[in-house]
Amino acid sequence: MAKILIANRLTDGLVVFYAVDGNWVESIATGQMTFDDAAADRLLAAGLADEHSNRVIDPRLIDVTKTAGKLIPAVLREAIRAHGPTIAVDRTL
Amino acid sequence: MYRYDEFDQTLINERAEQFRRQSARRLDGDINEDQFKPLRLMNGLYLQLHAYMLRVNVPYGCLSAHQLRRLAHIARRYDKGFGHFTTRQNIQFNWISLTDTPDIMTELAEVDMNTIQSSGNCVRNITADHYAGRARDEIEDPRVWCELLRQYSVLHPEFSYLPRKFKLALTGSPHDRAAVAVHDIGLRLHHDNQGRPGFEVIVGGGQGRTPVIGKTIRQWIEPRHVISYVEAILRVYNLYGRRDNIFKARIKILVNAIGIDKFRKLVDTEWEQIRDTGLQVSNTEFERINAHFLPPDYENLADQGDELAAKRTREPAFDAWMRSNVTGHKVPGYAIVNISLKAPGRIPGDISADKMEHVAALADQFSFGELRVNHRQNLTFVDVRQIDLYLLWEQLVALELATANIGLASDIIACPGLDYCALANARSIPIAQDISLHFANSGKLQQVGNLTINISGCMNACGHHHVGNIGILGVNKRGKEYFQLTLGGSADEHASLGIRLGRGLPRAEVPGAIERIVDTYLTIRQATETFLQTYRRIGIEPFREAVYGPVNVSRRVA
Numbered sequence: 001m002a003k004i005l006i007a008n009r010l011t012d013g014l015v016v017f018y019a020v021d022g023n024w025v026e027s028i029a030t031g032q033m034t035f036d037d038a039a040a041d042r043l044l045a046a047g048l049a050d051e052h053s054n055r056v057i058d059p060r061l062i063d064v065t066k067t068a069g070k071l072i073p074a075v076l077r078e079a080i081r082a083h084g085p086t087i088a089v090d091r092t093l
Numbered sequence: 094m095y096r097y098d099e100f101d102q103t104l105i106n107e108r109a110e111q112f113r114r115q116s117a118r119r120l121d122g123d124i125n126e127d128q129f130k131p132l133r134l135m136n137g138l139y140l141q142l143h144a145y146m147l148r149v150n151v152p153y154g155c156l157s158a159h160q161l162r163r164l165a166h167i168a169r170r171y172d173k174g175f176g177h178f179t180t181r182q183n184i185q186f187n188w189i190s191l192t193d194t195p196d197i198m199t200e201l202a203e204v205d206m207n208t209i210q211s212s213g214n215c216v217r218n219i220t221a222d223h224y225a226g227r228a229r230d231e232i233e234d235p236r237v238w239c240e241l242l243r244q245y246s247v248l249h250p251e252f253s254y255l256p257r258k259f260k261l262a263l264t265g266s267p268h269d270r271a272a273v274a275v276h277d278i279g280l281r282l283h284h285d286n287q288g289r290p291g292f293e294v295i296v297g298g299g300q301g302r303t304p305v306i307g308k309t310i311r312q313w314i315e316p317r318h319v320i321s322y323v324e325a326i327l328r329v330y331n332l333y334g335r336r337d338n339i340f341k342a343r344i345k346i347l348v349n350a351i352g353i354d355k356f357r358k359l360v361d362t363e364w365e366q367i368r369d370t371g372l373q374v375s376n377t378e379f380e381r382i383n384a385h386f387l388p389p390d391y392e393n394l395a396d397q398g399d400e401l402a403a404k405r406t407r408e409p410a411f412d413a414w415m416r417s418n419v420t421g422h423k424v425p426g427y428a429i430v431n432i433s434l435k436a437p438g439r440i441p442g443d444i445s446a447d448k449m450e451h452v453a454a455l456a457d458q459f460s461f462g463e464l465r466v467n468h469r470q471n472l473t474f475v476d477v478r479q480i481d482l483y484l485l486w487e488q489l490v491a492l493e494l495a496t497a498n499i500g501l502a503s504d505i506i507a508c509p510g511l512d513y514c515a516l517a518n519a520r521s522i523p524i525a526q527d528i529s530l531h532f533a534n535s536g537k538l539q540q541v542g543n544l545t546i547n548i549s550g551c552m553n554a555c556g557h558h559h560v561g562n563i564g565i566l567g568v569n570k571r572g573k574e575y576f577q578l579t580l581g582g583s584a585d586e587h588a589s590l591g592i593r594l595g596r597g598l599p600r601a602e603v604p605g606a607i608e609r610i611v612d613t614y615l616t617i618r619q620a621t622e623t624f625l626q627t628y629r630r631i632g633i634e635p636f637r638e639a640v641y642g643p644v645n646v647s648r649r650v651a
Contacts, residue, residue, distance in 0.1 A: 010120070011192050013141075013144040051126075057140065075572065080511060086512055
């Protein structure tokens, strides 16, 4: 299964994904996907280096699938992290 | 209510500045996450699924309108414009930036608020009956003792690294609205056989993965000794509580392991040595704190019998609100008003910054500028003139804050669940929304009467599912969410833990199952029995059959 590198950004805690250019981005759609173990290892190593240099917290590889053109993490917890709370965000109350 | 003195203010200001330096060192890379995490947690800053979450203490649920306006400002400036009131009478902000947190702490300190010890293995925010000082059945106002215990336990060097977190709850009334039996220590003011007020001390209660109803360690203790007695308990726990296994570290495990009699002996031995030291609360100290809790300037008013009755007859919606949301006050002519944060389909405990400001204005206009947060995630005005009730109701209606459901089936407790919480296994809020909408559409709310439904997204039980008349626990089974129902829980003076009904259900089946349980109750209840009374009379089987079918059908537990 394809993998993507997810973490929380140190400064604001927001969920971020490792992108091709080595930056961390807030949208999973622009995160870098990997399809083989060697590439995944390299990706994780880059994430751990960024954790060490205090850019992100807890980088980890997660499984993702592409459904109707949208990247969806395989595990519900990570899907909620990637796409936000599933509840309606009507904050009038 | 209590106002910080110069000692409190200095301590809180220094703490905010200390955290400013700590977070700067983290952002500069001088300390890593492993080093920083315990520091931020000691200040209530968690890292949840989507962002940092900041938990702000509301000591024993007491909040001024001025403070609520500041919380609204924080929600708007630093978060996404809303906050979430919790079962521990606190408020949480879900989308906080680490870089903003020191400024937030400073802004909180300006209004006598803080986040100290809202996390970590220490004495947490002390909770209390939200009607404290106003309830008709109250023996004595517990808030003075809450405040004394707060001052005693904040940054106490001996108890900053307990085996696990430690929660105290107090009530001064026979009817327990503070769930004291499911806290590490519960303190219940009552009279001894000579009519003297004192505390019953309950120890080792709790929820989580090992739910326990607390045991009475001391039937009655003079209030002036309550701090030394609490210290004796904390010392025994600190010494003998397990530190090798986080799941066995709460005081309830220790009390169960050695038995309440042996635990009592250890505590009494410890207490003998400290009882008559400076921990004894002097009359001067009591009066110093009590001065903050003197009653407001009540007018000399009579109860509004006929006039209110006429308005209730004319306006059924006002009547429904009066029945469920308004309760008696110990002063004639006044009433206690609950503001439900549980409108159908809404998120239990959530409130927007705009609404916070409106509520603050109403508190100024109708309730001496103060309000309470209650552990069922609603707000309470404790000093409303009865002649103002109709006007207040009209204004709450305009704000969509007049839902008449306090204590009814849609007044659901729900933790943030998997939508926010890093510990959760399943979502809680959407289940609460499904059920409250279901009841709103069925029109059975008033007919069903008092019924507590409590939902937790994991076995840590922040949603108090063990003590809900109907409890719902979210579990994850092979990657999918299921919900286990329990029946018969109660958090009041006759506290009980719910019994598991059967295998977990997928989300879509939960509202239907609740409906079948409720319909069963409506069919078999006698006279004015509540759901809990019916359950206690007939047991779980009829409800089990209603949900899962006849007995011989497989009931594999999820």
